[in-house]
Amino acid sequence: MTNKEFQHLLSRGVVMLDGATGTNLQQAGMPIGVCPEKWILENRQVMIDLQRHFIEAGSQILYAPTFTGNRIKLAEYGLDDQLAAINQGLVAISKEAAQGKALVAGDMTMTGQQLYPMGDLTFEELVDVYRQQAKVLYDAGVDLFIVETMMSLQETRACVLAIKEVCDLPIMATLTFEKVGRTLYGTPPEAAVVVLQHLGVAAVGLNCSTGPADMVETVQKMYEYATVPLIAKPNAGLPEWDGDKTVYRTTPEKFAQDGKLLIEAGAHIVGGCCGTTPDHIRALHDAVCQMTPKAPHASHHRVLASERQVVEIQLDGSFQVIGERINPTGKKKLQAELRAGKLDLVRAMAREQERNGAAILDVNMGTNGIDEKEMMLKAIYEVTGVSGLPLSIDTSSPEIMEAALRIYPGRALVNSISCETEKRKQLLPVVKKYGAMFIALPVSDAGIPKTLEEKHAVLDELLTDAYDHGFTPEDIVVDALVATVGAAPTSALDCMATFSHCKRDLGLATVCGLSNISFGLPDRMYVNATFLSMAIASGLTMAIANPSQDLLMNTAAAANMLMNKEGSDLAYIHRMQYFDKKEAEKKRQEEAELLARQGMPADVAAGESQQTEQGPVNPVYQAVLEGEKDAVVSLAQAELAKGMAPDAVINDLLIPAITKVGDLYDKQVYFLPQLIASANTMETAIAYLEPLIKKEPGQQDMATIVIATVEGDVHDIGKNLVGLMLRNYGYKVVDLGKDVPAGTIIETALREKASVIGLSALMTTTMMHMKDVIAEAADKHYDGKIIIGGAAVTPSFSDEIGADGYSKDAADCVKLVGRLLA
Numbered sequence: 001m002t003n004k005e006f007q008h009l010l011s012r013g014v015v016m017l018d019g020a021t022g023t024n025l026q027q028a029g030m031p032i033g034v035c036p037e038k039w040i041l042e043n044r045q046v047m048i049d050l051q052r053h054f055i056e057a058g059s060q061i062l063y064a065p066t067f068t069g070n071r072i073k074l075a076e077y078g079l080d081d082q083l084a085a086i087n088q089g090l091v092a093i094s095k096e097a098a099q100g101k102a103l104v105a106g107d108m109t110m111t112g113q114q115l116y117p118m119g120d121l122t123f124e125e126l127v128d129v130y131r132q133q134a135k136v137l138y139d140a141g142v143d144l145f146i147v148e149t150m151m152s153l154q155e156t157r158a159c160v161l162a163i164k165e166v167c168d169l170p171i172m173a174t175l176t177f178e179k180v181g182r183t184l185y186g187t188p189p190e191a192a193v194v195v196l197q198h199l200g201v202a203a204v205g206l207n208c209s210t211g212p213a214d215m216v217e218t219v220q221k222m223y224e225y226a227t228v229p230l231i232a233k234p235n236a237g238l239p240e241w242d243g244d245k246t247v248y249r250t251t252p253e254k255f256a257q258d259g260k261l262l263i264e265a266g267a268h269i270v271g272g273c274c275g276t277t278p279d280h281i282r283a284l285h286d287a288v289c290q291m292t293p294k295a296p297h298a299s300h301h302r303v304l305a306s307e308r309q310v311v312e313i314q315l316d317g318s319f320q321v322i323g324e325r326i327n328p329t330g331k332k333k334l335q336a337e338l339r340a341g342k343l344d345l346v347r348a349m350a351r352e353q354e355r356n357g358a359a360i361l362d363v364n365m366g367t368n369g370i371d372e373k374e375m376m377l378k379a380i381y382e383v384t385g386v387s388g389l390p391l392s393i394d395t396s397s398p399e400i401m402e403a404a405l406r407i408y409p410g411r412a413l414v415n416s417i418s419c420e421t422e423k424r425k426q427l428l429p430v431v432k433k434y435g436a437m438f439i440a441l442p443v444s445d446a447g448i449p450k451t452l453e454e455k456h457a458v459l460d461e462l463l464t465d466a467y468d469h470g471f472t473p474e475d476i477v478v479d480a481l482v483a484t485v486g487a488a489p490t491s492a493l494d495c496m497a498t499f500s501h502c503k504r505d506l507g508l509a510t511v512c513g514l515s516n517i518s519f520g521l522p523d524r525m526y527v528n529a530t531f532l533s534m535a536i537a538s539g540l541t542m543a544i545a546n547p548s549q550d551l552l553m554n555t556a557a558a559a560n561m562l563m564n565k566e567g568s569d570l571a572y573i574h575r576m577q578y579f580d581k582k583e584a585e586k587k588r589q590e591e592a593e594l595l596a597r598q599g600m601p602a603d604v605a606a607g608e609s610q611q612t613e614q615g616p617v618n619p620v621y622q623a624v625l626e627g628e629k630d631a632v633v634s635l636a637q638a639e640l641a642k643g644m645a646p647d648a649v650i651n652d653l654l655i656p657a658i659t660k661v662g663d664l665y666d667k668q669v670y671f672l673p674q675l676i677a678s679a680n681t682m683e684t685a686i687a688y689l690e691p692l693i694k695k696e697p698g699q700q701d702m703a704t705i706v707i708a709t710v711e712g713d714v715h716d717i718g719k720n721l722v723g724l725m726l727r728n729y730g731y732k733v734v735d736l737g738k739d740v741p742a743g744t745i746i747e748t749a750l751r752e753k754a755s756v757i758g759l760s761a762l763m764t765t766t767m768m769h770m771k772d773v774i775a776e777a778a779d780k781h782y783d784g785k786i787i788i789g790g791a792a793v794t795p796s797f798s799d800e801i802g803a804d805g806y807s808k809d810a811a812d813c814v815k816l817v818g819r820l821l822a
Contacts, residue, residue, distance in 0.1 A: 001103065001143040006170040006202050009060070009103075010229050010268060014288050017233055017271025018054040018062050019281045022765055023248070025050070032765055033712030033739065035077040037086050040065050044093050051097035053278035058285030059271065063107040063146055064094040070133045072111040076714045076739075084136050091140035105146040105172065106137030108163075110155055112715055117381050118676050123158060123407050130162035144170040148233075149208050149273075151176060151184040153192055153307050154409035160199050161406070170202035172269070174231050176209045177218055186388075186671025189221040191305040195411050197228045198300075198435025205231025208273045209791070211238065211250050212258035216265045223266030225310070227300045229293075232267040234259075236275030239764040239792055241771075241800040246764045246792075248275025256283035260291065268293040274764055302474040302509060304360060304390035304437060306410040308671060311359050311390050313477070313509050313541060318565040319556050320542040322392050322413075322511065323358030325349040326379065328367035339369045343382045344631060350387045351626065356547035357575065361387060362415060363404075364394035373400045380408055385677055386626065392544075393436075398426040405434035414438035415544075416479060419462040420445050428469045439511055440466070441479045448481065452494045455481060456501060463506070477509045477541065478502045484519040485527070492517060492531055496538035503539035514543040514552070529555045537563065550579055620649060620685070624657035627677025632685045646692040649685075650730075658682050658728055662811030675811065676721060682728045702730040703755035703821055708745050709738035710769040715762035718790065721810040722758060729814055742769065742776040749777075754784055756817055759803075761790040771801040785820045789813060 009015060022036065028046045030039050040047045051062050069087045071080040079086065087106075094104045111129060113121045134145065145163050150156040156173055163171050173196050175183050182188050189206070196204045204226070206218055212234040222230050237250035250258075255276065262270055270288060272280050302313045313320065326349050328335045337345045350361055363383060365375040376395060383391065393404045394415040405412060416439035417427045431438050442449060442459040449455035459478060466476060480498040483491040495512060502508040517531045518524035529551050532543065536559040547553055557575040560568035620639055623632040639649050661678040664670040670678075707723050709716050716738040723733045734752050736745060749757050757777070761767040770788050777786060785804040788797075789812075798806035805820060807813035 001170060003168070003170050003202055006144065010203075014263060014291060014293050015229075015269040016058045016060045016281065016285050016289075017231075017269060018051065018059040019057075019272035019276035019278060020236075020274050021047075021050070021063065021065055021067070022763070023275050024277060026765055032769065035074070035079060036067070037065065037069055037074070037090060038077065038079060040093065041086065041089050044089075047093050048097040050278075051094060051102075054281055055098065055102050057278040057282035058289065059102055059281055061103045061105055061144070061146075061269075061271075062094050062098055063105050063148075064091045064137070064142060065107065066090045066133070066137060067107045067109050067148075070108065070111055070129050072113055072129055073714075076112075083133065087133060087136045088140045091137060091142055095141065103143040104141075105144050106134070106140075106142035108133060108137075108145065108147050108159055109149050110151060112717070114717060115152065115154055115158075117385065118673060123154070126155065126158040127162045127165075130159045131166060134159075134163045134166045138167045138169065142169070144172065144202070147171065147173040149176050150174070153183065153185065153187040153195060156192075156196065157199060157409060160196065160201055164200060171200070172203045172205075172231055173201045174205045174207040174233060177206055178209070179214075180668055181218060181221075182668065182671070184672055186308045186668075186673065188309065189218045190225050190310045191307065191410065193222045193225050193228075193230075194301075194303055194305040194310055195409075195435070197226065198411055200435065201228065203229040203231050203269055205233070205267065205269070207231070207233035208235060211235055212255060212262055216261045219262055219265040219267050223294065225301055225303065226266065226296050227298070228296055229268035230266050230296075231269040232259075232262040233271045233273045234262075234276075235273045236277075236280055238794060239275065239767070239797070240794075241768070241797050246768055250275070250280075252277070252279040252283035255280045256287035259284045260287050263288050263291045263293055266294045268296075299472065300474055302437075304411050304413055306384065306388050306390045308388035309390075315503055315507070315509060315539075315541065316565070318560040318568055318571065319536045319540065320359035321357060321547050321553070321556065322360040322362050322542055322544045323349075323353030323356075323389075323547050324362050324513075324544045325353055325546060325548070326362060326383070327364035327394065329364070335367050335369075338365065338367060338375055342630075343375075343378060344628070346379050347382050347386050347626075347628070350383045350389075353547050354387045354389055357553050357578075358389060358547040359542070360392050360413060361389050362392040362394050362544060364415075366395060372397065373403055376400050376404050377407060380404055384409060385673055392439075398423070398430065401427060402430045402434075405430065405436055408434075412436045413477070416441040417462070417466075418443040419458045419465075424462065424465055428466060428471075432469050432471065437475050437477065438466075438471075439477045439479050440508075442481060452497055455494070455498065463508075473507045477511050478506075480510055480512045480540075482512045482514070482516040484521075485517055486520045492534065496535060499535060499539040503541075509541040510539065511542050511544060512540065514545040525549065525551050528552060532556060533559050536560070550582070554579060618653050620653040621657040624654060624678050624681050624685070625660060627674060627681050629677070629681040629684050632681050633688045636685050636689060640692075646689040649689055650693075654682050654685055654689075655729065658725070662725075662814065665809070665811045672721075676724075679721065679724045679728055679810075683724060686728060702732060703817075704732040704734065704752050705756045705758060705817065706734045706736065706745060706749045706752060706754040707758040707760070708736035708740040709760045709762075710745075710766055710773065711739055711741045712769060713761045713763055713766035714738050716760070718762070718810070719758075719760035722760070722789070722807075722813045725810040725814050726758075726817065729818075731817070742772040745773050746776045746780050746782050749782055749784060750780065755821060756784055757782075757786045758813065759786065759788045761788075761793060764792040767792050767797065770803065774802050787813070787816055787820070 074080040147159045236248035239246040304311045392413040392415045418441040442455045444458045480495040485491045499510050502510045518527035557572045561572040619635045665675045723735045727733050759770050787805040788803045789807045795806045805816045807816045
């Protein structure tokens with residue numbers, strides 16, 4: 001199937017997908033805990049009958065049952081060496097069921113392993129895993145691909161890239177969103193649709209995790225940015241416990257009624273996920289088949305995205321700053337750190353620039369004495385770990401640019417592409433492949449243009465080439481080429497002419513290197529600030545500048561307000577409140593330095609300088625808060641050298657810090673990557689401090705907790721994080737791993753004298769084994785507490801099976817255990 005044929009299918013109206021596979025197969029006799037792919041091959045007629053019922057109900061696209069057919073998941077059953085035969089056989093089953101009446105999509109999903117830097121799996125290793133499965137599915141004759149039930153935008157990118165490197169079949173991609181409206185890794189729907197549609201998927205959306213009514217708001221948010229059709233594949237509501245099985249109580253009629261809301265919100269392709277039967281699909285089809293879906297937007301927003309947020313660049317919106325600090329040029333301290341292989345300063349610069357108001361962070365690793373490509377990739381991982389701002393990738397090397405764009409989990413800005421023949425020939429296809437925006441630099445093979453007219457002519461040539469490669473005006477930001485006014489007196493006037501020309505005549509955003517205008521002049525800040533005001537009035541969209549320069553940032557905020565930019569009045573007030581607070585803190589620090597010079601002890605003076613409205617900020621506390629794993633031990637050593645006891649460092653600094661991290665996670669200020677980084681930082685500190693603690697006679701150990709993923713379930717990301725957090729609070733954690741029988745869990749808990757058992761299950765099909773553990777506990781007279789959690793688990797399910805508590809995540813689990821053992 002070509003993308004053109006896929007678009008033709010969509011032009012005929014709402015497109016119907018199939019319904020659930022796993023829950024329906026279990027109803028047909030598939031046992032819990034078996035490899036689904038293997039069971040289907042051994043019971044092929046059951047699958048054929050189910051998919052034929054879906055076609056009869058109205059399904060136009062069937063998902064081949066290859067969902068977990070990648071080598072990592074198959075290896076959990078010892079079947080990775082049969083990957084080709086298994087995937088080929090499963091596609092054959094779906095094609096036999098379809099008999100030409102429906103299309104067959106090769107179905108791919110997450111591997112269950114975490115990507116670097118949170119895990120050990122590298123991006124290229126993951127691409128290779130997906131590429132292997134995609135090649136087999138393509139050769140088996142699938143019509144298109146579906147990448148589904150994805151929790152990680154970066155893993156989704158890896159899968160999409162792998163498929164595109166195998167074939168050019170249409171790709172649909174759907175992620176699963178938590179109740180808070182983001183994926184487990186913190187991606188909002190807007191970022192997901194922006195990144196994936198620019199990566200070249202044919203349709204994007206969401207599946208699983210909730211019923212149709214609760215998906216409406218997410219679809220609406222996606223539609224605002226969508227230039228491709230949207231997909232919605234909801235569950236038949238949330239699972240509930242009924243005796244000895246999980247059930248979905250949303251009736252076909254209610255499912256269909258709410259499904260109409262999804263079409264009204266912007267969905268074009270609909271079906272059903274967990275709990276949906278052919279009856280649900282038939283009812284949905286009958287309800288929506290005559291509806292006219294909204295067309296995707298003809299043009300896309302001018303927008304960048306990280307994994308955690310989007311940043312719009314509007315021609316008539318407020319002026320924005322691209323933070324310039326992460327660039328070793330002229331920064332000896334940063335150069336020295338990079339040569340030493342350290343990135344502490346890079347992380348600090350990222351945080352500082354975000355605090356000071358940058359909208360985008362420029363990352364440049366160009367300096368002598370380092371492997372620029374290696375450091376660029378490391379810097380991207382580090383910066384994305386500490387900041388949610390989108391990145392501007394700044395390098396003159398096409399090879400480094402491609403490597404950076406490949407691993408960046410968002411939609412980046414490329415800084416930059418010139419009109420030089422060889423550079424644009426190399427870079428334009430690369431930038432297009434990865435869906436990035438780029439800065440157009442009007443420099444040709446002849447060098448920097450000598451006149452304004454020549455600059456605009458070079459720009460026109462570069463734009464023509466870019467448009468021929470499929471770029472649109474919304475993908476391009478023009479660099480006005482600021483020269484120092486000391487050498488070129490008309491430089492500022494020429495730049496303002498370019499800003500105006502690009503905005504009014506070409507519909508293009510603009511950028512400039514602001515400080516270039518004053519090079520070689522005294523008191524440069526005044527020249528820069530004045531030029532900035534004039535430039536904004538002439539149409540300048542954003543500038544590459546240092547956001548810690550308060551005069552510039554205050555000037556920009558005032559200029560936005562005076563030009564009546566939307567929201568600029570409140571933004572100006574907030575900016576000045578931040579500035580006043582910053583100045584007050586600066587004054588406190590100066591006073592502390594004065595006291596130190598007058599003989600006050602250094603630690604007292606430092607405490608004075610660090611005292612804020614929120615209380616003292618200790619470096620160890622801050623290291624945990626910011627996930628500074630490499631620095632935390634030396635900072636703890638410094639506290640010990642001042643006389644602080646090891647257990648006091650843990651109790652007074654580390655535990656309050658990780659508690660604060662948990663609060664930030666609950667408030668959706670932090671997301672899974674930051675939570676893991678902070679937990680790992682604390683674990684590093686505790687590993688150093690615990691051997692130094694002298695145990696008092698008669699002192700009791702902390703409680704023992706046994707944790708496990710229940711029988712039949714091979715997912716353990718959430719469970720592993722729970723274990724890490726509990727260990728950080730001093731509990732002895734016995735982790736039994738995944739797919740653990742009830743008898744083993746209770747036997748271990750009794751042997752270890754565990755106070756608490758923690759059970760995890762990701763799938764609705766395995767969560768019923770939690771009840772088996774509770775029954776086994778009663779039978780073997782285990783009198784400790786049993787708590788449960790997992791993606792499909794709910795508080796009501798916990799109550800129904802008689803568990804002692806439910807936790808929604810790792811941070812909540814720590815609080816729950818504390819309450820139960822109090």
